[in-house]
Amino acid sequence: MGGCDSVTYHNVTQNVFDCLKKKLEHAGVKVPAGNEGEIEGYGVKGHFKWDGATNLTITITSKPLILPCGTIMGKLNDTVHDCGGAT
Incomplete structure (x- = not known):
């Protein structure tokens, strides 16, 4: 089980962040409350961090091979993109 490169999304306002969650x-x-934390589902685990303004970084830390x-x-x-953010 390996991970994936981090990706940073832009134009992530509070509305976009709430929609995404x-x-x-x-x-x-599973997505915890707050602007940073661990996400998990379908054997995929990751970490997210939103700066509270416009940038959201997601790193997949482990996944099925x-x-x-x-x-x-x-x-x-x-x-x-469905929620209004951009890569």
């Missing part, structure tokens, strides 16, 4: 939770990913980083990051990118 709700969508992840609705999809079965058969699940490519590109698939995980693609889903995250789609969700962030």
